Amino acid sequence: MKDKTYHDFVVYDLFSRLSDVTSRPMMSGWCLYLNKVPFAAIIGNQLYLKAKGEKAEYLKSLGWQQFSYEKSKGKVVKMSYWLVPDELMDDAEGLVEVVGDVS
Numbered sequence: 001m002k003d004k005t006y007h008d009f010v011v012y013d014l015f016s017r018l019s020d021v022t023s024r025p026m027m028s029g030w031c032l033y034l035n036k037v038p039f040a041a042i043i044g045n046q047l048y049l050k051a052k053g054e055k056a057e058y059l060k061s062l063g064w065q066q067f068s069y070e071k072s073k074g075k076v077v078k079m080s081y082w083l084v085p086d087e088l089m090d091d092a093e094g095l096v097e098v099v100g101d102v103s
Contacts, residue, residue: 002029006045014047014089017096039099041081043067047089048081049099056080059098 007023007030015021015032023030023042032040041048048067051059059082060066067081088095 003045007042010040010042010047014092014095015099017092018099034099041067043081047084049084050081052080056082 002025011021011023011032018034020035022033022036024033026041028044029042031038032042034040039050041050049059056066062085064082064085066078067083068076068078070076084095084098088098
């Protein structure tokens, strides 16, 4: 079950400094958009930022964990989303700075 309270905290509190943040429900959570471009996802009450290439390497260097899931027959699929560390969930300003670095 999706937690609307967590969604509202992320969209309306954490990202209140960003203009034009919207969200759309998806099967396991929400996809977040910045100026109509996907930039984050809420999956299982966890926030992930989208990043590829150099931006993904930057987040990896900060110790962020890449979202992955196991498909049938044990195949692991890694997605271009990175788990936001707990310390940034209490630091809206710092999180917005990271979003600016990866968007």
